[in-house]
Amino acid sequence: MVDYYDGTIEENHREAIERATTDRSFANWIDGESVAATTDETFETIDPAVTDPITAIPRSGEADVDKAVAAARDAIDGEWGDTTAAERSRLLQEWIETLREHADELALLESLDVGKPLGHAHGEIEKALEFLEYYAAVSRGQEGVQVPVSTDAHVYTRQEPYGVVGAIVPWNFPLVLASWKLGPALAAGNAVVLKPAEDSPLTATRVAQLSKDVFPDGVLNVVHGYGEEAGAPLAGHDGVDKLSFTGEDVTGEEVMRTAADSITPVTLELGGKSPFLVFPDADLDAAVETVAGGIFYNTGQSCDAPSRVLVHEDVHDEFVDRFVEAAEAHVIGDPLVEETTMGPLASQAQYEKVTGYVETGLDDGATLVAGGDRPAGDELEDGWFVEPTVFDDVDNEMRVAREEVFGPVETINTFSEYEEAITIANDTPYGLAAGVATENTDLAHRAAADLEAGSVWINTYGSTVTGGPFGGYKRSGIGRECGKDALEYYTQTKTVNVELGDTSL
Structure with a gap:
C-alpha cells in the first residue's frame, strides 16, 4: 500500500x-x-x-x-x-x-x-x-x-x-x-x-x-x-x-x-519524436485517453512519448475538444499526495527548456489551446511545475514539432489521406515509437509496416513489456x-x- x-x-x-x-x-x-x-x-x-x-x-x-x-x-x-x-x-x-x-x-x-x-x-x-x-x-x-x-x-x-x-x-x-x-x-x-x-x-x-x-x-x-x-x-x-x-x-x-x-x-x-495517428474510424474517447496518458505521464519526460498527434481532418475538431478536456483534468501538485496525477519537471534546466519550447511554438505560429504556463497556486511556486500544454495548427517544420521537448507538450497536426499521414509521421530524424488509433485491422497492420519506428502500438501506447524488444530506428539508437x-x-x-x-x- x-x-x-x-x-x-x-x-x-x-x-x-x-x-x-x-x-x-x-x-x-x-x-x-x-x-x-x-x-x-x-x-x-x-x-x-x-x-x-x-x-x-x-x-x-x-x-x-x-x-x-x-x-x-x-x-x-x-x-x-x-x-x-x-x-x-x-x-x-x-x-x-x-x-x-x-x-x-x-x-x-x-x-x-x-x-x-x-x-x-x-x-x-x-x-x-x-x-x-x-x-x-x-x-x-x-x-x-x-x-x-x-x-x-x-x-x-x-x-x-x-x-x-x-x-x-x-x-x-x-x-x-x-x-x-x-x-x-x-x-x-x-x-x-x-x-x-x-x-x-x-x-x-x-x-x-x-x-x-x-x-x-x-x-x-x-x-x-x-x-x-x-x-x-x-x-x-x-x-x-x-x-x-x-x-x-x-x-x-x-x-x-x-x-x-x-x-x-x-x-x-x-531520443524520439513519436507520432500517434488518429484515423477517422477511431474510438475517440479511447484515443484521447491513450494519447493523454502517453504525453502527460511522468510530466512528458519520456523518450517514447507520443508528442506528435496526427488527426484526420474529419475528426480533428472533436478530438481537439476532448483532448483539451483531458489535459485540463490532470491534477498538478505535490507528488507525495494521492490525488496528484502530474508532478514537476525534474530540474530547473528541464523547466527552462520546456517553457522555452512553449515560447518557440507561439513564435512559430502554432495555436495554444491548453496550458503553456505555470499552474496557479502559491503552494507550487517554488517547484518546477508546468501545465499540460497543447498546440493545434502545427506544421511539421516547426521546431516544436521536430525537436524533442521532453515535457508535457503535445502538438496536433491534421491529415486527409493515409499516405499523407505516413509521410508526416516518418518525416523526422527519430524513429523510436509510434501509435495508431483505428478499428480497421487491415489499416492497422499496413500502418505498422509503413511507420519507421522500433515500436508501434495499436489502440494503446507505451506498454513496454518484458520480452518485447525496445529500441529505435534512425537517430533513436542502435540495438x-x-x-x-x-x-x-x-x-x-x-x-x-x-x-x-x-x-x-
Whole structure:
C-alpha cells in the first residue's frame, strides 16, 4: 500500500527527505563498499517539487571510474567469472527479493529525486523488478548451437560475457532504465559499472547497497558525477568491454565517438519524436485517453512519448475538444499526495527548456489551446511545475514539432489521406515509437509496416513489456533492450571447431 502524506507541500517533503536520508549514505559504491570521490567534492541532488536539496552526492572523476572498472575486472577474474547461468539466476532472484522488501523506500527515493507522483513511482519500482526477474529466468536458457558441418568435425558455439560493462542511464526513469541494462548484463555474466544521471542518483545507489552479501564484491559498482567528468571517462575507458547508453541523441553521438577510439561495442537508446495517428474510424474517447496518458505521464519526460498527434481532418475538431478536456483534468501538485496525477519537471534546466519550447511554438505560429504556463497556486511556486500544454495548427517544420521537448507538450497536426499521414509521421530524424488509433485491422497492420519506428502500438501506447524488444530506428539508437535478444548484446559468440579423427581401434 502506498504511504501518502497529508501536510503542506513543504511539510510533506521535509518529512520525506528526513525519512529517506537519515542514516543513509549515497556515496559511490565500489568493490562492495561506500566510498567518497577521490576529488573529495560533492554536489546536491534537488527535490524538484520544492527545490530543496535532498542530500550530497560524490562528484567523481576519472580516478573513481578507474577504481570501479578495476573492481569489476577483479570480479570477472575471480568468483563471478566462474559462475554458471543457473547460479547467476539464483543470485539475481535473491537480490530481487531483497529489493522488493525495500520497494517503499525505493519508491520514495524515486519520487523525491525526479518529482514523480508517489503512486507512479511504486509502479515503476515494480516494473523494474519485473525486468530483473525476467532476465533472471531467461538467463537459464542461454545456450550455444551445434553446426552440422561434416562427419569429420564437431563445430559448436559458446556465448561468453564481454567482461566489464559500462552502463550510463538518464534521469527520467532511473531504476526502470537501469534494470534494462543490469538485468541482461549481470545475467550474462558481466560485471557492471553504472553511472546514473546526476539529477537522479539515489535509487541506483540504494539498489547497489542492497546487493551486498548477494553478489561478490565488484560485480555491481556505481559511480556518481557529471557527464563530462564521470560519464565520458567511463565511455572511453580501455577497461570497459561493452558500453550501454540511454539518453539524448547528441550525447549518444559523443558516446559513440568516444567508444570508437577503443572499438568498444555500444548499445544506444536515444531520443524520439513519436507520432500517434488518429484515423477517422477511431474510438475517440479511447484515443484521447491513450494519447493523454502517453504525453502527460511522468510530466512528458519520456523518450517514447507520443508528442506528435496526427488527426484526420474529419475528426480533428472533436478530438481537439476532448483532448483539451483531458489535459485540463490532470491534477498538478505535490507528488507525495494521492490525488496528484502530474508532478514537476525534474530540474530547473528541464523547466527552462520546456517553457522555452512553449515560447518557440507561439513564435512559430502554432495555436495554444491548453496550458503553456505555470499552474496557479502559491503552494507550487517554488517547484518546477508546468501545465499540460497543447498546440493545434502545427506544421511539421516547426521546431516544436521536430525537436524533442521532453515535457508535457503535445502538438496536433491534421491529415486527409493515409499516405499523407505516413509521410508526416516518418518525416523526422527519430524513429523510436509510434501509435495508431483505428478499428480497421487491415489499416492497422499496413500502418505498422509503413511507420519507421522500433515500436508501434495499436489502440494503446507505451506498454513496454518484458520480452518485447525496445529500441529505435534512425537517430533513436542502435540495438534493442527489454527482450530475450538483449542477452546477445551482452555476450560474444565463440565458434569452436573440433576435428574428428579416425575412430578405428
